[in-house]
Amino acid sequence: MSDASPAAPGAASIPGKVTATQARATTGKRFRPSGSTVVMVLYLLFLFLPIYWLINMSFKTNAEIVSSFTLIPADPTIQNYVTIFTDPAWYMGYINSLIYVMINTVISLAVALPAAYAFSRYHFMGDKHLFFWLLTNRMAPPAVFALPFFQLYSSVGLFDTHIAVALAHCLFNVPLAVWILEGFMRGVPKEIDETAYIDGYSFGRFFVKIFMPLIASGIGVAAFFCFMFSWVELLLSRTLTADDAKPIAATMSRTQGASGIDWGVLAAAGVLTIIPGALVIYFVRNYIAKGFALGRV
């Protein structure tokens, strides 16, 4: 009936570059809701308004924050940042956090690498149960562990040390690292291991020289997530420290309790805690989903 339908059988079904490109072009137009850009822009706006407000506040004086309502600092000042970088009570918070976060990342990766290899390559007695048990620790609420950790580390004299927080964070970071690394290691064909063994490599040499370079991106992602989850955690790090190892997060929450809150400095401190994540996020952007989903996806 209709003359010269372009989708006539046999005409358009010839696979060819031109047809494919056309199809994709029209698919794009047809199947993507025209409002997708609007949705995306609105969503990103929603995400960035609160962050923008924090940054905005960090460049204001307290007088301006409390007295007037301005979208852009009328009189931009870096005094709040100067305060943080010159007051040991503030900048030591960052140093303490960085120290225990790094210790934790190193420990977590060191023990997780061989374990993840074992889980990805071998069956052994109780492997499934062990893997599940690790998961339960990732899922365990820190609130349950706060009190026992406090008592445990106090009794062995580790209270208020960096190593105590680093070890406590291993509770969820070691399982996380094992799961993420296992997800990456499964992608490496087993033939590589076997070839290396035939070539006379010992396990240690093979693992360091051949295997670790192959999963370098996985190690990077695991390190990133260990760093991140240790960096964002507050409850345990606050419970296990008093003064010498007090993390920046605790420094911030204690300042809030004081009368007459120094909003400008608080905002500046908040902005500075966002920076480590913002700096490295670009490198792991394609693996973020995989990392948050414990190496699956």
Next chain:
Amino acid sequence: MEKTVNQKAWFLVLPVLVLVAFSAVIPLMTVVNYSVQDSFGNNQFFWAGLTWFEELLEDDRMWGALQRQLIFSGIILAIEIPLGILVALSMPKKGVWVSVCLVLMALPLLIPWNVVGTIWQVFGRVDIGLLGGTLAALGIDYNYTQDPFDAWITVIVMDVWHWTSLVALLAYAGLQSIPQAYYQAAKIDQASRWAVFRYIELPKMAGVLLIAVLLRFMDSFMIYTEPFVVTGGGPGSSTTFLSIDLVKMALGQFDLGPAAAFSIMYFLVILLISWVFYTVMTNLDKREGR
């Protein structure tokens, strides 16, 4: 991948086992220990049997916290999952904008949790916050420190702000795995946009969405820092969730017995959800033939 049986692999797992046992089993045993004993101070403990558990089951405070917790987790799931899917579908398909969107979206996920709380605490304040100030200027009566309803809204919007990107990123990863041929086939069949979503995208995303639901449920179930910073569990106890209540009990009042019993119940629930999570994960792995 075919795995070989090798009992020596235990040696590779041993360091993890020792470390996690130290930081999980020993503390957990302490909790079990406290949960069946009573203390009158001076480190003197008496056998209390299951008294604490019985008391806990009749405690309105615990049930209240549990109820609020479930409502909270339910609401944030109901908002974050559809919103996350919508955002994932709205992602640009290729080009530099993909990276830009991924990086920008992931940013809230990497902010320390108490800073998330601080951001929203400031943002929502009527006197100095953009949100609170704007709402006040519009004539809406909004004060999250006084009004329980406003406090709930604030905590929920904060969680949506914080974690929707996680759902979106997972859903996006799921969408990426759909071959272009599926869309072309749908095009030939003149499928509607809804049909494409319902019969191609949703089934293909089901796996990752399940992970997203479980992760969000777990993490919202043990939420502590963010609402604690914003509302401190108040006004009254209207935003006191399980973790906040537990910490108040254990570290605030030092009620070791009840807190330990509470911890164990809490942990058992988590264990159950973890098991569901694990089963889902292993089934997904099997389905993908890994």
